[in-house]
Amino acid sequence: MINPPTTTSTQGDVTGAGTQTGKGWFYTDTVKDHFFHPKNFMDDEAVYRAQFPDAAVGMVGSPACGDAMKIWIAVDPETRRIKDLKWKTFGCASAIASTSMMSVIVTEGEGKTLEEARALRPQDIMERLGGLPARKVHCSVLGDKALRAAINDWYRKQGETENIEIEHGRVIDPETKVTDHDIEEAVLDGCDTLEKVQAKLKVGIGNPACVPEVENLIRFYKEKYFGA
Amino acid sequence: MTKRLIYLDHASTTPTDPRVVEAMLPYFTETFGNPSSFHSVGMEAKKAVAEARKSIAQRLNAQEDAIIFTGGGTESNTLAIQGIVRAHRAAIAPAKPHVVTSAVEHHAVLEPLLALKKAGEIDLTIVPVDAFGMVSGKEVLAAVTDATILVTIMMANNEIGTIQPIADIGRGLLARRKERKTVYPYLHTDACQAAGFLSLDVEKTHVDLLTLNASKIYGPKGIGLLFVRRGVKVSPIMIGGGQERGIRSGTENVPGIIGFAKAFALVSEEREAESARLTVLRDRLVEGLLAIPKSRLNGHPTERLPNSANVSFLDIEGEAAVLYLDAEGIMASTGSACASTSLDPSHVILATGLSYEAAHGSIRFTLGHATTAEDVERVIAVMPGIVERLRRISPVNLDMKYFEKTTV
Numbered sequence: 142m143i144n145p146p147t148t149t150s151t152q153g154d155v156t157g158a159g160t161q162t163g164k165g166w167f168y169t170d171t172v173k174d175h176f177f178h179p180k181n182f183m184d185d186e187a188v189y190r191a192q193f194p195d196a197a198v199g200m201v202g203s204p205a206c207g208d209a210m211k212i213w214i215a216v217d218p219e220t221r222r223i224k225d226l227k228w229k230t231f232g233c234a235s236a237i238a239s240t241s242m243m244s245v246i247v248t249e250g251e252g253k254t255l256e257e258a259r260a261l262r263p264q265d266i267m268e269r270l271g272g273l274p275a276r277k278v279h280c281s282v283l284g285d286k287a288l289r290a291a292i293n294d295w296y297r298k299q300g301e302t303e304n305i306e307i308e309h310g311r312v313i314d315p316e317t318k319v320t321d322h323d324i325e326e327a328v329l330d331g332c333d334t335l336e337k338v339q340a341k342l343k344v345g346i347g348n349p350a351c352v353p354e355v356e357n358l359i360r361f362y363k364e365k366y367f368g369a
Numbered sequence: 370m371t372k373r374l375i376y377l378d379h380a381s382t383t384p385t386d387p388r389v390v391e392a393m394l395p396y397f398t399e400t401f402g403n404p405s406s407f408h409s410v411g412m413e414a415k416k417a418v419a420e421a422r423k424s425i426a427q428r429l430n431a432q433e434d435a436i437i438f439t440g441g442g443t444e445s446n447t448l449a450i451q452g453i454v455r456a457h458r459a460a461i462a463p464a465k466p467h468v469v470t471s472a473v474e475h476h477a478v479l480e481p482l483l484a485l486k487k488a489g490e491i492d493l494t495i496v497p498v499d500a501f502g503m504v505s506g507k508e509v510l511a512a513v514t515d516a517t518i519l520v521t522i523m524m525a526n527n528e529i530g531t532i533q534p535i536a537d538i539g540r541g542l543l544a545r546r547k548e549r550k551t552v553y554p555y556l557h558t559d560a561c562q563a564a565g566f567l568s569l570d571v572e573k574t575h576v577d578l579l580t581l582n583a584s585k586i587y588g589p590k591g592i593g594l595l596f597v598r599r600g601v602k603v604s605p606i607m608i609g610g611g612q613e614r615g616i617r618s619g620t621e622n623v624p625g626i627i628g629f630a631k632a633f634a635l636v637s638e639e640r641e642a643e644s645a646r647l648t649v650l651r652d653r654l655v656e657g658l659l660a661i662p663k664s665r666l667n668g669h670p671t672e673r674l675p676n677s678a679n680v681s682f683l684d685i686e687g688e689a690a691v692l693y694l695d696a697e698g699i700m701a702s703t704g705s706a707c708a709s710t711s712l713d714p715s716h717v718i719l720a721t722g723l724s725y726e727a728a729h730g731s732i733r734f735t736l737g738h739a740t741t742a743e744d745v746e747r748v749i750a751v752m753p754g755i756v757e758r759l760r761r762i763s764p765v766n767l768d769m770k771y772f773e774k775t776t777v
Contacts, residue, residue: 231684
């Protein structure tokens, strides 16, 4: 026997219309294409390792929170361009499609430089996908974070620790790698409750131990910006 | 050749039986009257509603006036819960009304209860379930206090199909009431999923309130009922013209009621044969799916609805699998968080003690009238490839221990 997890209601309050706005449930044809025919996924790591022995790796998320992504990049040390990007994703259609689209964006043409890749934003991935349902936005955020983790790993392997870019802020949830900065932005975006912040960032879903700290931060930023 | 569409989501909703549609049709354009009107077309409608009510009541072994038609299962559950709490809180004062429920109830039961709790109107005990999703009758009875006015436990679970020991709970509550010389607590059951498969005889289950809807039994959507045992007071949610003994005002949904009665008659007549047929198909489906490595059956191995198979696959996420199945023409559902309106995966599967990891990879197949042995074989043929494909692009490779215990 375990304790029942359902102890709080998320409904029944008076809320304005539009809490479920966004683009609805349906995926664009581009999302479907990348979901059903994923590009550049890591099929055989042994083969890849033989081809790119210096490949760098980044991983974020966890199967407990419903999304996990791992990214391998091969970088030309001269041009600092990403020659190759492979990935594996555990997650829903938008998570798979986002990672697949990201791999295309990063490697198209002569490949993005590490700095260009770092500048890639989740919005850029979503735009190329033709949009994602509102509740699926976090999927593209995770892919973006995995890419930046892989870039840091490459610099680390090169011994260029000065180029490692630590995410602004402090990691609150090691599983989702959500930082206090992410929570600050979520509050600024109007997420004024734990439920809403979790809906956006998934923070603490698979790692409830960090929830009290998340709640403290929400309170802190609400006071800071809205005086409430 | 076009691919046959295989609909295996009957727990979400069933198609309307053509015989039901046929029975309903005259009530849209010919016998369209308002049962409250005194002219002939109104009287005809009133008579038809009365006959439908009688037909349903007989099959529930209930009095006709115990049947309150509503707008569906969710309304019936809210009416039962709010209605009992608000009609009886004065009787229990100064104690605060207490309600006992289970961890695996449908949201249409849990959410109204949690809302009442949040508003300070009730105290609530949520009784846990075992690894098969079954509540213990003993634990339910042990949770009852002198302030308990309502126990609400579903008859069978919508996600994992586990059948709850309602009759045991009913008998236990009867004994307690007799011993303590009180009418409380009342017993409510949500029988929406059970209706096509289990006997709903209210004298055998000893329930005081029972929720039923038409859209799970090949009837139309938007019509349900609440059985309210004679003598049990329920406060209305909607007030107005005083229809349905003042418990549910609003002009009767006459075609819906006619269709509901027809659908209930049909599933009741076909219940035993259909249950036997689907049990064979379900067991074959489960056997075939469990041949896939790193899979597990969710719910009770035997005490489960004949049409329900819920299986978790490690290392893959349910929504992705459901969409790949859909592309093959197979319609199923998932308890994954990604496919629901909440963030957590299914509260039902989590309540059975399964890890978040494994809950995200749960797929539910619910069979129905149209399901054939060929359909089941097709799922069994297609599913291993889908799981394998998704595992190939998944960075996760979990140990089977994730099926054993909650890891968080």
